[in-house]
Amino acid sequence: MKLVAKKDVVHVLEAWSKDYSILAPSLRENGDCVFDAFDASMFTIEYRKPPMPPKSSYLPQNESIFSVENGTFTPVIHHEKTMLFGIRACDLMGIRQSRSFFTRDFEDPYLSAHSRDTVIVVHACSWPQNETCFCTTVHSGPYAQAGFDIQLFDIGVDYFVESGSEMGKALIAEPPFRDFEEEDAQERLERIKHMAYNSIPIVDEVAETMELLKAGGGNDTVWEHMGRKCIACGGCVYVCPTCTCFNVEDRVQTPESGERVRTWDTCLFAGFTREASGHNPRPTQAARLRRRHEHKLLYFNPTDIQTALSGCVGCGRCSDYCPVHIGTLEVVKAIAEHIY
Ligand code: SF4
């Protein structure tokens, strides 16, 4: 077990940034915290749930996947040694689920290139970041059990530092990381984990709704009601760490040059499933909302780490940002409690 003083973390990142392109929590002038290229003057160690997960680091919102110049196609594969510093455990589970999706039937070279050589430093949560967190319900947090290189536990002026890989162990081998070899070190860590876990309430309706959907149940009027409210803004999808829908479009510059771009899309947009004939197999917003939530609660990608209970990692962002209050928490409560 190691310790590092919080005040030294920024210097550690300055040193690591010589070898890695680091994305770290940064405080914007308006008070928002975003994962951005590490800049010591913007970096913050004390932050709550960032509005966006670090999704664009491995699935950029707009990404050129090949270019054409005078009739010659050139794949555009980005690859650089990257570090995701300070992500939450739920967002790590989101990354693992996305990787699982993008390697399930064949390997997506673009996402794999972004993921290769990426060092992951998790900042374990000591308590819920706000009232919509439900990571304990879906087994994704508040701390990571596997799949990380380094994990930090807040103990006041210091962090407990846990390594989860040989790479992580090497990175924390030297000062300012210092050994913490008290006899009760492991016991203290377990106590911290236990307290954090117990501070985040279990939402019983998630398991109840999953059972209902598995049995072919669920109340159609819930979806119809939600479908009437949903304004199809796509906000819930864009903030979701496990939503991976995308579109590809060709941007033609001249008859012989241009590029193909992959962009975020969503199954909540009518155009996503509309077929060339004009037929849409999910013709209503109710049907599209149902499909999205079934994808979170019924059909989802298992991960190679831990046992994910669902395709939702319980970050609560859809509930935080949906302008008409139909995030996953509200949906499961409505279904389980037969509200409509
Ligand atoms: S469905 Fe909502 S709560 Fe679940 S992972 Fe996505 S944004 Fe987070």
Ligand code: SF4
């Ligand atoms: S954020 Fe809310 S209103 Fe917007 S698409 Fe999602 S469910 Fe619909």
